[in-house]
Amino acid sequence: MTRIPTTRIIVTALLLTIGIFIAWSLLGPWPTVILTLLSGLGWLIGLTRIRGAAQHASTGARPHSLMGYYATYVALWTGLPSFLFLLAWVFLQGPVIEQLLIASLPAASAGDLTPSQISLLISEIRNVAAGRIFSEPEPYVLEAAERYGRWVAISGQMKLAAIAAVALLGLSLSASRITMAFRARQGVERIVNVLLLVSSTLAILTTIGIVASLAFEAFRFFERVPVTEFLFGLSWEPQIAIREDQVASAGAFGAVPVFAGTILISGIAILFATLIGLPSAIYLSEFAGERQRNIIKPILEVLSGVPTIVYGFFAVLVISPAIRTFFGGTLGLETSPQSALAAGLVMGVMIVPFVSSLSDDAISAVPQAMRDGSIALGATRAETMLQVLLPAALPGIVGGMLLAVSRAIGETMIVVMAAGIIASLTINPLDSVTTVTVQIVTLLIGDTEFDNPKTLSAFGLGLFLFIFTLGLNVIALQIVQRYREQYE
Amino acid sequence: MSSRETLFGIPAPDWADPAMQRRMRRRHGGTHRLRWLGIAAITGAIGLLLLLLVSIFSIGYSAFTQTVVTIDAPVAAEFIDADDITESNWNRMARAAIATLFPDDAAGVRDPDYREVLSRGGYNVIRNTLRDRVIANPELVGETLRITVQTADPFDQLAKGLVRRDTPEDRRRVNNRQIAFYDMLVEEGRIERRLNFWLLTNTDNRFPEMAGLAGALRGSAFALMVCFLISFPMGIATAVYLEEFAPKNWATDLIEVNINNLAAVPSIVFGLLGLAVFLNFFGLPRSAPLVGGMVLALMTLPTIIIATRAALKAVPPSIREGALGIGASPVQVMTHHVLPLAMPGILTGTIIGLAQALGETAPLLLIGMNTFITDVPEDVFSKSTALPTQIYIWFDSPERGFVSRTAAAIMVLLGFLLFMNAAAIFLRARLERRW
Numbered sequence A: 001m002t003r004i005p006t007t008r009i010i011v012t013a014l015l016l017t018i019g020i021f022i023a024w025s026l027l028g029p030w031p032t033v034i035l036t037l038l039s040g041l042g043w044l045i046g047l048t049r050i051r052g053a054a055q056h057a058s059t060g061a062r063p064h065s066l067m068g069y070y071a072t073y074v075a076l077w078t079g080l081p082s083f084l085f086l087l088a089w090v091f092l093q094g095p096v097i098e099q100l101l102i103a104s105l106p107a108a109s110a111g112d113l114t115p116s117q118i119s120l121l122i123s124e125i126r127n128v129a130a131g132r133i134f135s136e137p138e139p140y141v142l143e144a145a146e147r148y149g150r151w152v153a154i155s156g157q158m159k160l161a162a163i164a165a166v167a168l169l170g171l172s173l174s175a176s177r178i179t180m181a182f183r184a185r186q187g188v189e190r191i192v193n194v195l196l197l198v199s200s201t202l203a204i205l206t207t208i209g210i211v212a213s214l215a216f217e218a219f220r221f222f223e224r225v226p227v228t229e230f231l232f233g234l235s236w237e238p239q240i241a242i243r244e245d246q247v248a249s250a251g252a253f254g255a256v257p258v259f260a261g262t263i264l265i266s267g268i269a270i271l272f273a274t275l276i277g278l279p280s281a282i283y284l285s286e287f288a289g290e291r292q293r294n295i296i297k298p299i300l301e302v303l304s305g306v307p308t309i310v311y312g313f314f315a316v317l318v319i320s321p322a323i324r325t326f327f328g329g330t331l332g333l334e335t336s337p338q339s340a341l342a343a344g345l346v347m348g349v350m351i352v353p354f355v356s357s358l359s360d361d362a363i364s365a366v367p368q369a370m371r372d373g374s375i376a377l378g379a380t381r382a383e384t385m386l387q388v389l390l391p392a393a394l395p396g397i398v399g400g401m402l403l404a405v406s407r408a409i410g411e412t413m414i415v416v417m418a419a420g421i422i423a424s425l426t427i428n429p430l431d432s433v434t435t436v437t438v439q440i441v442t443l444l445i446g447d448t449e450f451d452n453p454k455t456l457s458a459f460g461l462g463l464f465l466f467i468f469t470l471g472l473n474v475i476a477l478q479i480v481q482r483y484r485e486q487y488e
Numbered sequence B: 001m002s003s004r005e006t007l008f009g010i011p012a013p014d015w016a017d018p019a020m021q022r023r024m025r026r027r028h029g030g031t032h033r034l035r036w037l038g039i040a041a042i043t044g045a046i047g048l049l050l051l052l053l054v055s056i057f058s059i060g061y062s063a064f065t066q067t068v069v070t071i072d073a074p075v076a077a078e079f080i081d082a083d084d085i086t087e088s089n090w091n092r093m094a095r096a097a098i099a100t101l102f103p104d105d106a107a108g109v110r111d112p113d114y115r116e117v118l119s120r121g122g123y124n125v126i127r128n129t130l131r132d133r134v135i136a137n138p139e140l141v142g143e144t145l146r147i148t149v150q151t152a153d154p155f156d157q158l159a160k161g162l163v164r165r166d167t168p169e170d171r172r173r174v175n176n177r178q179i180a181f182y183d184m185l186v187e188e189g190r191i192e193r194r195l196n197f198w199l200l201t202n203t204d205n206r207f208p209e210m211a212g213l214a215g216a217l218r219g220s221a222f223a224l225m226v227c228f229l230i231s232f233p234m235g236i237a238t239a240v241y242l243e244e245f246a247p248k249n250w251a252t253d254l255i256e257v258n259i260n261n262l263a264a265v266p267s268i269v270f271g272l273l274g275l276a277v278f279l280n281f282f283g284l285p286r287s288a289p290l291v292g293g294m295v296l297a298l299m300t301l302p303t304i305i306i307a308t309r310a311a312l313k314a315v316p317p318s319i320r321e322g323a324l325g326i327g328a329s330p331v332q333v334m335t336h337h338v339l340p341l342a343m344p345g346i347l348t349g350t351i352i353g354l355a356q357a358l359g360e361t362a363p364l365l366l367i368g369m370n371t372f373i374t375d376v377p378e379d380v381f382s383k384s385t386a387l388p389t390q391i392y393i394w395f396d397s398p399e400r401g402f403v404s405r406t407a408a409a410i411m412v413l414l415g416f417l418l419f420m421n422a423a424a425i426f427l428r429a430r431l432e433r434r435w
Helices: A006-027 A029-056 A067-104 A107-111 A115-129 A139-176 A184-224 A227-232 A238-242 A256-287 A290-305 A308-330 A340-365 A368-376 A381-410 A413-418 A436-444 A453-486 B018-064 B090-099 B122-136 B153-159 B176-187 B214-245 B250-262 B267-281 B289-314 B317-325 B330-359 B362-366 B387-396 B401-431
Strands: B065-074 B144-150 B191-195
Touching: A006 A029, A006 A067, A006 B214, A029 A067, A029 A139, A067 A115, A067 A139, A067 A184, A115 A139, A184 A227, A184 A453, A184 B214, A184 B250, A184 B267, A184 B289, A184 B330, A238 A453, A256 A290, A256 A340, A256 A381, A256 A436, A256 B018, A290 A340, A290 B018, A308 A340, A308 A413, A308 B018, A308 B330, A308 B387, A308 B401, A340 A381, A340 A413, A340 A453, A340 B018, A368 A381, A381 A453, A381 B018, A381 B267, A413 A436, A413 B362, A413 B387, A436 A453, A436 B267, A436 B362, A453 B250, A453 B267, B018 B065, B018 B401, B065 B090, B065 B122, B065 B153, B090 B122, B122 B144, B153 B176, B153 B401, B176 B191, B214 B250, B214 B289, B214 B330, B214 B387, B250 B289, B267 B289, B267 B362, B289 B330, B289 B362, B317 B330, B330 B387, B330 B401, B362 B387, B387 B401
Parallel strands: none
Antiparallel strands: B065 B144, B065 B191
């Protein structure tokens, strides 16, 4: 026997544990035990069969692949199909039983009920079946609950039987293919390749999920509130429209003040971040030595690693009061306790690393020849920086700033905590304004029903937020890329 | 050298000319100013970071101790049901125990002023402690039990000097009569300040002095576990596929563009996705760490994929070629050689991704992980909060005592983040190989 490397044993054990754990928490203990045991059995059978075949073969003949591949091949074909089957079962079990239940209820009680009443009834039946009885249930509910419990139990047993059957089928089919000439390694590697491909589509699925869910719910919103009103209306009062008679009352869903507030706060943020970040970048690329850079850069990057909820707390407890004492007390200006300035400043602190790092990269990417040429003509270092390097690096710097703006627009917790929730159309940074993200959170916090424009409007806002940040990002990346190509 | 030498007819500058020297000073002064501007900006940024840390520390440190009262609770036989001890009148026993603290001028066991000194949740603690200990050991009847409970938050702050005695009574949260009672308790040696382990062992509570992070910590642990279990294997698989096996075609390009853009999607959009797809469409339970973990996994995925691809790229081609040369298949090259060598880089990226996920709040708010829950979650399906959402709940609570709790919870969160990032840096320094 060859010695198996320790790392491979550790990695295999780790992967197995992860797999078993996922199965356990998603599918429950018994299916997991069955799957694990049968896969293990498949592994052993595969190994035994190829060993047997090798013993009977003429001396010197060797199987096509290493023994382990035959074992793994059988184990994979035992475990994977039944795992997928089980997954499908678990997802379909609930709806199927629910349909059966609705069909089984007396026509009088199920036929003329609205969908919401039916779902109430179903949840009551579920509660009764689970033993959570609050008041004396109707007899037919008790009966249905008993049926429900029976079906769930049957489904559970059938599930176990079915996955065992599927697993055994896979086991016998794959084990029967094992001969000396069988190309087991290729078989295993095909499966691995498919698994890799499937994983990499998850990113696509996520994007599709985002776009689909946003677009679908936003579409339902725009059915009730015209897009033009949403985009150009000047009044945003979504909370009013909860009541039936006031649905989509005129002017309630004009998002202009919300967009304006977002732009105001992000504008303050990017202004502040540039004021701090650009000189820092200039210093780092032009004046700082290697050692200084290695210390300062990570410290600056901590600023974007601090959770945003911490910044929100900081904004409310430290910055807001300070701004109020300064502008309200010392200068005597009227200052809102939730001023746009406070939220914007703190958000600016958060995005400083974006500006400083990307600007630093951009300045460093300017060819040395331009620097040398400028110095050789007698320009001082400041003149070289301000009149040669910065203009040359400007596209890169602007690209970095756009990335930072996109980050600021999508930032949520700082504004949820430190900015207001009332949408007002103003450019006074000492006033309270609201942002897209604040509105999404306030509209969707707590129990949400997806049947009124108030909730759905959050998805309308979300759609525009997504489109806008994505657009900014694409533009910024393109600018940065084109700029890089220019000097390469 | 004469001062008016010329070059191609242009007079050479007269460096000694005072006007010229002034000009040169001014021009070089620009360099100095630029340099100092940079230093000022960096100092400002670091100063703001320090201000942030110091202010949170200075608000939060006081929540790491808690003022407690020690009660000698008599287990009087009159409250005990001789037939069935579990049916004894624990409520009255608890009330009597609290009354033993009161001075003679108390208006009975329910004296409104004096009762407010103890935490309002403390009553339940006393009753439950009495019940559990006496039922467990019936021989305690007739004895006295020492029970410690938290004082109410205003008195905790009085002990810490945050509520000042010299403010006028009508603007103080505790009145003079209560202060006299409190001082009496101090004199009797019943008041103590203890390390506040409750902050980590209690669950959320309406009363700040009783509230703790146990539920939130468990919820965050569950969510991070789900996040890791999904994003780690999936992320590595995606990165390996894209980096090593994917054919160069439009589909691969699409996946790549997708991943890069996913990294820039605002976190709250992921929350909208979780709400619409996981909760509404698939009907998964609201407020569950499972859903939280799934949403966080989708957010962490791009980070892990990008880090893994960088780590795979860093493995030199000679390793691959060597393995291929002695007959390994591409999958074997990957699993036996490249992946193990890239693993430190992958782990570093994963830890950083998980640290980001731990601090993420907005998507968890949308899927309802900010509900008031007083149980420790049992599994990934039970209702729960997470550390950042718990911070938000406390931040949103009107009670004064939650301010320092919020800061203390932030310190706990920052502590975990510091630990995770330190682990990542350690891994990078120790295990990562430079080729």
